Amino acid sequence: MSSAISSSLISLSILFVLQTVNFLTFETEGLFLLTPLIIGTAELILSALAALCVFTRPSRNTAITATVLLIVCTTWTAVGLSNISEEVTPKLYERNVSVEPYSQSDALLPGHGVHILLFAIFSVCLIIHNHKKDLVVFMFASSLISVSVIINTWTNFKGQSLLFLWLAFLTAYVSVRTALEHFAGDIQTNPSDNKTDFDDKKVIRYALNVLSLSPWVFYSTTIIDDTAISFIWPLASGFFLLLHGINGVRRGSIIVSMYSIVDGLFWVSLGGSMYMAVIKGYSEILFLAISIPLTIILLTIGAVSLHLEILLSLEYVFLSGFVLSLTFNHDVSLTVFTWICFVLYMYGYIAVLMKSFSFKIQFPVGQNRFSKLWQNFCKQKIFAENKVDVVNSKNVFESDSMLGFSKYASLENVGYFSNIISILSFVWAPRDTLLLSLPWQLIFGGFIQFVVGFVGFSRGKTFESSVFLTFASFWSVWGSLMSLDLIGTESGISFGVGVSGFLLVGVLFMGMSITVSKTWIGISSCFALFMLTTLLQVLGVSDGFIYQRTAAVLFSLFLFYAFLSSTFNLSFGREVLPLGKPLLQISKVTKYNDQILWASSRRARGVKEIADKLKAGGICGIPTDTVYILVACCHQPKAVERAYKTKKQAEDRPMSVWISNFKQIEAARHEFSSLLWDFLHEIWPSNVSVVVKRGEWVKSLGLGESEKYVGRPDSIALRIPDSTITCHLIDQCGPVTVTSANPTGEGDTTHHLQVLAKLGVKMCDGILCDGPSRENAISTVVDCRDIDNWKLGFFRIGLTPKSTVLGILDKLTEKHATKNGENHMNGTVNTAFEIESNN
Known part of the structure; x- marks a missing residue:
């Protein structure tokens, strides 16, 4: 984060240097005066680069600096837009001579006035808190620039170049200092940093909203x-x-x-x-x-926010x-x-x-003034009717919780209401002001719909993602054409071909939606109907616009209900307004959601629920440092046998044992040599399974009669996985027996949904949901039965390469050889177990 802050300050420093040169040239009437288009473009680019630090995740110590920089970047982005408009807009005036000339001073005045107010309040807070004095100086200098801009509205102030030079030096100095401290590893933090829990998210939101409102305040x-x-x-x-x-x-x-x-x-x-x-x-x-x-x-958002x-x-x-x-x-x-x-x-x-x-x-x-009152109301009225528990839920899919398979939260409610705005501006915009609807089509219908679609895809919602991306394509293309008044009956056939394509996609969505929900059936049907009526209007059919507007209203109503449903469900964390069950249930997740325990790996409670299920004799699919596996507690022999028999041809696939710490195999300490014990401590935790000799210590695992299903008659495979989630689970339920979460002969299971799809509810009692696997590769299996003779075998080479394993043995060989006064060849490999591998 220090390097990001430093880079951002350098970008601002370059911006201020350009402004210094530009103003010096202007004041001295030099030959190198930059045109408004060039300086405006440079301001846009540099302010965008400087804002990058805010869109990475700032730490507690950099959040304040990042917030100040974003406000400054917003101001200079607006200045850049103003400079570009000063040169571009007059060319457009030639077509409309009734329009008054563009006044850059009037355009800049509101934002700079609010900019001074925001930084004055921010600076006072920092001074009182005795915090970030360099930021106070920076904000004071930036405010002086805004003051000079305001003064220039009424008079010709010629001192701006000095102010820009001061800001350029200040930002460059702080940037270089931050970079040197970062590379020297001598970053000193203010003692008051530890007392500050700066809410940058809300501060930025309020500051930018105030800037947005500034034109009407000054008006x-x-x-x-x-x-x-x-x-x-x-x-x-x-x-x-x-x-x-x-x-x-x-x-x-x-x-x-x-x-x-x-x-x-x-x-x-x-x-x-x-x-x-x-x-x-x-x-x-x-x-x-x-x-x-x-x-x-x-108003709906306001009511929900109460x-x-x-x-x-x-x-x-x-x-x-x-x-x-x-x-x-x-x-x-x-x-x-x-x-x-x-x-x-x-x-x-x-x-x-x-x-x-x-x-x-x-x-x-x-x-939270109305939290208890509202919660009681929900229990008595809303949730009581839907038979939903406000506090507890056994199924994580009932709430819109983040299960770990996406870094994003849901944006579907944003997509729903954006579509409403796009639809109504598409068909109800006045003919004489069509151009006004263009920004609403491109932003509400285009940009945000694409974002919603891609976020939906990352969350595993393929159908919803496809629909929103289709909406985005339609509003971007056809909304823009309509706003520019380019759709006419003389080109009806050409435009009709494009609309026909969207109509076919809409019909496809209708068929697919019956497996999703009743609300989506309505949305998809209305979209297809809307495409049909749009096609009629494009082709010049009489009264086509009436049919189109009727379809648009129906389309909006379904979307509005979906918006209400997703907003309420997201706000309260439970299903308040249902989307409706699908007419055809083909997804095992929706079909068997009450017959299997779904738990989130991102919550300690979810891990505990799976641990309790295992301790009670269940078998569950869990994530690891490689792929998903099926596990059973060692002290539950019947569960171990059941997990073993879920596999076809199981006799060729012996189960292994996983532990989370060495105390769980303490009984094996006297049976393992010191070299083997040290090797295990060096190699674990990792994605390396170690095959060791079977002994009496295995009985301490509590396998009982199911011991025959684990390992071979003379050997057993052990492992401590390099996964916090997996080890935390084993800490709670004890050592577990492990087999792959897929039928014999099929590919590895790399997603929690695949566990259910491949095993079914009869072969799995619970799933710890963690999304896509961290890796999509197998683990390495090392034979250590002859390690005391300085020999290792490799049954399988996976994520951990052979060289890494041999390097650990070499390290231990030197240690033990010196200790025992022996001289052995380092890392000798038992060729009887060696296999060919490109890894």
Whole structure:
């Protein structure tokens, strides 16, 4: 993280050097003045590079620095957009002479004013906390730049080059210092770092929301005459909110990240519409087809958020009022809702900072005020009717928990409501303002749908992923064509071919959805119907637009129910509004979810449940450091026999024994030589199984009559796996017998769903879910029966190469030879057991 911070500061330093050269050239009327397009492009690129540190996972010591850098990067991204617009937009004015010239000073003024306010509050918190003084200096210098920009609105201030030079030197100095400390390994931390639990996720969300709202704040005070000209602030802030939210979902910060994504979608699309309004001279930036469903969705989010935090709920309630005020262009209500939203965001910003720095006086946000009241209501009303336990659940698939097979949380609810906005803006946008719908199609329908689709695929939801990716393709292509008014009856046949392709895909989804859920059957059917009516309109069929709008309404209703279902289920962690069972159950997961124990490996409780199942005589599939295996407790002879008999031709596949520590085979200590005992300590934990001589010590494992199913008559295989989850499980249930979790002759099992698919419920009582295997390769099996003669055999060479094993033996050989005064050839291999291998 230190290197990431250093790289980001270097990018900002280069940006400030370019600004210094540009202003010096401008003030001296030199020949090397950069054009607005060039300097704007450079600002965009460098600020994006500098923001990369925020989108890696910051540690506690770097979260504060990363937050400050992201706010600065957002500001300079907006400045870059403004510079590009200054050169590009006038060329578009030639087509519309009624549009007023682009004023860069008016565009920059709102964001820079809010920028000063944000950094002033942040700096005061750091000074009082006696923390990060270098950041305070940096924020002071950055604020002076914003002050100079504001002054330049009314007069010609010529000192900006010195300010940029100061910032360039400061960022370069801190960057070089951080890099040297990183490489020297002498990074000193402030003692107050250990007392700070900085909530960067919320601070960033509030700061960027305030920046997004700045044009309307300044418009309400009559400082600027038009909000559309300041489109750069909601556009830049919304973009970083989107990336911040998506990165947070990947980090497992589900709640705050979801809100950041919703905010980012709204502000980016709104900023895009504002730019379209600037180009075309529109008097409005929203239309009723978008604002009504968006308002309903925001109110729903506000209602669901009430049990989490009152402040969060109020933000979305009043933001919905802000949306309606924008739509109807009512100045009084717009001013009222603007200031309410601004105060709420600033209040949240200050509250989070004060909590992060542990101030004695803190601002309450109403967190968990309604938790107990709402939980009691859910028990009595909602969950009681659905017969769902609010607290406990035996099946992890009933909740939207992260099972480890994806680094991302679910984004399906975002995909549902984004589709609603895309559909309604596709068919209900006014003909004379079609261009305003383009940002909503590209952001809500295109960008986020692709993200939702790929996240769904990483979570193992292939059907949902395919549908969302198809939606993304349709809205990106056809939504853009419609917004640009390129779809006409004269090209109906050509466009009809494309729509026909989507229609065929929709019919395919209809057939597949019967194995998913009833809600998805409705969504897929409505999508196919919508494609059919769109085809009729494209081909110029009379009244085709009426059929299309009717299908769009039905499509939106099904999506809205799915949005409510996923939002409530995600918020409460249980199924409140069911999606409906599939008409045809072909998935063993849904068919047998009540007949088998599903436990999450990411929770200690899940591991304990599987351990209890094993101690009670069950057999379970578990993850390891290689692939999934089937295990039974050694002290449960009947379970061992049952696990052995799950395999066809089991006599050719003897079971092995896995332990988690050497105390579990302490009885073998007197039967193992010191060389073998030292070798085992050196080789484990690892993916190496060691074959040793069978002895009386095996009886201490508690195998009883099932001892005949483990190993050979003269040998037995042992292993301590290099897996925290597996060893933690064995710690709780004792040594386990192991066999592969697949029928003899089939490939290894590399996913927890494959365990059930290959073995079935009769051959498996529980599965510890951990997603894809860490490795997709076999383990190495070493024969140590003749190790006292300095010989090793290799039954199988897998992940651990032969050279590594022999290197360990060489190390021990030198130690024991010196101790015993003997001289042996190091690493002699028993060729009788050696096999050919490319590994």
